[in-house]
Amino acid sequence: MDILLMHCSVYDIPTSHRVGAIVHGGSADMRLLRGPGPDRELDQQWGGRLQRALDTERKELGGGPLPLGSVARVHRGSLHCNFLLWAVTSPAAGGSEAPTAPSLSANHDAVIAALEFAAERSIARIAFPALGHGAEALEADERLATIARAAHAYAKQRGAAGRSTGVEELFLCESSTVV
Template identity: 45%
Template sequence: MDVSFVRASVFDLPSRQRVGALFFDGAADMQLWPGPGPEGDLAREFGEGLQRALDVELKKQPEAHLPVPGACRVHPGGLHCDFLLWLATRPPESGATRAPAPSLEAIEAAVVEGLRFAAARNVLRVAIPALGHGPDEAPRDARLAAVVRGANRYVDECARDGRQPVVEEVLVCEPDGRVYRAAAARVRGQAEAVEPVAPPPRAAARRQDADEQARARKPRAPRKPRKPAQPPGPTAEEIDQGRRVASPYAMQRSYAAGDWVDHAKFGLGRVEQVLDESAIEVCFADGARKRLVHGRG
């Protein structure tokens, strides 16, 4: 299992890094705390109805609230993932008083629990922000380091028990450059740091000017006829239905038009047509169309 420390928000990962589960932690009663903060950011990115979605899943639990640590699968709403993974890191918050933020050790334990939960559902890639917000919270760089330690604890646990981690990639995400660098120093040697490097503005401008001049000197090729427009991808309702019936994509299987697959890299998609006995065209949830191999069994 690869653990990468990425300078990006969990909400802004590119489509090529679409995740099966996005981790978020909160109270065991799965109630959102009103006002600004991480829970407000999550509600904004999720779209309307986050608390309603949390309440629906809580009612399915055998107890009135989750254990601590505990994990629960929640509908993704507008998030760029297959499902939201709610981690209980503190007791229920009743009344007007918030529970204290979890300790760094509790954050590590919650990450291990979340990865067990994800692995049991064959999730290959997950994204995790700085867990453990709340009153008396530890510095964010320390909480990010605890997330990385938790991921590595899970790997050690799997090795000790002689089982596969199942989860192939853990993306620990932090968009703030100052916090990212402080946390990267803490986890050096424990996670691969991934920080996109942009070219200096002047160099980028010079390159753009040179490209424009080269294009101006180059004779224009005759305009090609437009390709017919591709039919639109699956609707939100179709995607929601497809998520319930999709099976993990495997090149050994043979597919038919209308089948739903869950690809480790591209996410949820529908088979649009069978091109031949060894190739299919799949339209994914983001509208991208890919030619995939099938029937290799």
């Protein structure tokens, strides 16, 4: 698996590098946070009404909060990919206040789950923004490095088991960070 740093948003990846899945780090209750930030940007890029799609998916998954570190497949809306992966990086939001940033271990587990999900579905390319937004979040370069470390651990584990990673390219996307 190749890991590429893209100096663009996950929503602005060139069409020559179209991805099968875009990963978004979110809460266990699959609720979008109000106000400015990555959830609002995702909703706008998705085409609006993303919360309705998230509610439908959550209902299909049993209605309760999803486990930390898990992923859920969501319709792509207007995104330039095959589907959106909602990676559970933080507990249920439980209100409108901004939650604290997820732990690096929650991000690590969510990356592994997203890669496993993609591999099971023969997704060759997957894109990640710097997961872990929130109050007291680490710098984007550290969050991107966590994704790269998790991907490396995943590839190492699959290789030790004599299995392919399934994913050929992982794009680390951050338009506002020089890494």
